[in-house]
Amino acid sequence: MIRTEHHDPFRVLLYSHDSVGLGHIRRNLALAHTLTTDIPALTGRSVTGMLLTGVGHGADLDVPEGFDVALLPGIRKGSEGYQPRHMQVPMNDLICIREQMVRGVVNGLTPDLIIVDRHPYGVDGELRETLAETRRIHPQTTIVLGLREVLDEPEAVAREWEQVGDLGELREIFDEIWVYGDPQVHDVRRTGEVPAELHDLIRYTGYLATGRRCVPETDPTELPYVLSMVGGGSDGKEVLTRAASATVPAGHRHLVVAGPQMPAEDLAEIQLAAAPGTTVVASVPDGLATIRRASALVAMAGYNTVCEALTTDTPVLLVPREKPRQEQLIRARGLKQAGAVDLERLDDLTAGRLTSWFAAAVHRTAVRDHLDLAGLAGVAHRVAALQPGAPVKEFTRVAV
Numbered sequence: 001m002i003r004t005e006h007h008d009p010f011r012v013l014l015y016s017h018d019s020v021g022l023g024h025i026r027r028n029l030a031l032a033h034t035l036t037t038d039i040p041a042l043t044g045r046s047v048t049g050m051l052l053t054g055v056g057h058g059a060d061l062d063v064p065e066g067f068d069v070a071l072l073p074g075i076r077k078g079s080e081g082y083q084p085r086h087m088q089v090p091m092n093d094l095i096c097i098r099e100q101m102v103r104g105v106v107n108g109l110t111p112d113l114i115i116v117d118r119h120p121y122g123v124d125g126e127l128r129e130t131l132a133e134t135r136r137i138h139p140q141t142t143i144v145l146g147l148r149e150v151l152d153e154p155e156a157v158a159r160e161w162e163q164v165g166d167l168g169e170l171r172e173i174f175d176e177i178w179v180y181g182d183p184q185v186h187d188v189r190r191t192g193e194v195p196a197e198l199h200d201l202i203r204y205t206g207y208l209a210t211g212r213r214c215v216p217e218t219d220p221t222e223l224p225y226v227l228s229m230v231g232g233g234s235d236g237k238e239v240l241t242r243a244a245s246a247t248v249p250a251g252h253r254h255l256v257v258a259g260p261q262m263p264a265e266d267l268a269e270i271q272l273a274a275a276p277g278t279t280v281v282a283s284v285p286d287g288l289a290t291i292r293r294a295s296a297l298v299a300m301a302g303y304n305t306v307c308e309a310l311t312t313d314t315p316v317l318l319v320p321r322e323k324p325r326q327e328q329l330i331r332a333r334g335l336k337q338a339g340a341v342d343l344e345r346l347d348d349l350t351a352g353r354l355t356s357w358f359a360a361a362v363h364r365t366a367v368r369d370h371l372d373l374a375g376l377a378g379v380a381h382r383v384a385a386l387q388p389g390a391p392v393k394e395f396t397r398v399a400v
Helices: 023-043 091-109 128-137 154-164 167-173 196-201 237-244 264-273 287-293 303-310 327-337 351-361 375-385
Strands: 010-016 047-053 067-071 075-078 081-084 113-117 142-148 176-180 202-204 225-229 253-257 278-281 297-299 316-318
Touching (some): 023 113, 023 303, 023 375, 091 128, 154 167, 196 202, 225 237, 287 303, 297 303, 316 327, 316 351
Parallel strands (some): 225 253
Antiparallel strands (some): 075 081
C-alpha cells in the first residue's frame, strides 16, 4: 500500500464542456467515484473536488461524497459552431461568463489534479489562460487531458488540432494525456488522431468500464427482457423507432429506454411504434443495472454505453451514429473486429433484421475478457503514483 505524509484532502477538478449527450460528464463522474474510493486506500489521503460541467437541465447527477458541482451556462452545437443552449446572449458574452467562472473555481479550489475531458482548452479556448496561469503559479498541480479511445476520422481531428494551436504550449501546460481505451482495439497513435509530437505524453488506461458504480434496480423490469437504449437520447429517435417495432422474442419483454434528453414528441412517436410486449420509458434508475439483467442489448455506440455493456456477457448489437462524426462507427468496427459486439449500420437497420437478431441473441452470451476494461483502476493507480514521495506505479497499459 502506498502511503504519504499528507493528511489534507487530495483536491480534484474534473472539467467537461458538454453540449450533445451526457458522455463527457458521465466519464468524469465515473472517475470521481473511483478516485473517491481508491485514492484513500492507496495513499491514506481523502479526496474532495469539483465537477465543472455544462450539464444541468434534465440531468440527475450521481455525485460522490466529497464532491460538488459547478454548473456552467449551457451550450449546444449549431450550424455555425457552439451556441448558447438557454441564454439569449451573444456566444462571446457567454464564453466570457464561463471563463470567469472557470477561473474562480480553479483559483478557489487550488486543485492537486485537473482532468480536462476531450477538448484541451475547452469551448472556444475558455480554459487556456486559466490553465497556463495554474502552471505558472502552481507548478506542482498535475494537469491531464483525458481522451476517449476514438476521436474521429484523422482528417477531421487534424482540423481540431490546428484550432488548438501551438503544441509546444500544450506540452508546457499538460503533464500527460490519458486515453481511455485498449490500444489493441484502436490506437490513436497509429491512426494519427493524436499528433506525433504528443505521443510521448500518452498513457493508455484501458476502457473506463470495470468498477463503474451501479445502483441496483428498485423496481425491476419483468424478467426476462431484451433492451434498447441510446444514451442521452437527443439523437436516438431513428434507432429506437425501428427497435420498438421489432417482434419481441418468445417468452421475453422488450424495454426501450429513450434517454433524458430525447424530445417529448420523439418519445411519443416511439411509443406509437411499439410492438406488443414492448414498453417505452424515458429513463431508468441505472443504465448499467438494466444492461446487466438484459438478455440482449441494442444500442448506439457512445463511449459510456459501450463501456457499461462490455463489463457484461450480454450480447450487444451496436447501431452507431455516423453524423456529424465517424467516432461511433470507428468504435463499433473496432469492437466487432475484436469479437466483442455485433454491428448494424442505421441505413440497413429494419424491424425484421432486429427481430432476427433478438431471437438468436437471447440464446447466447458474449465473451469479452480479452479486452482491457480496467481503466478506472488504472487511473487511480496513476494518480497515486503521481503524488510526491510515492513509488512509481504504472498504468494497466502504458504507451511505449
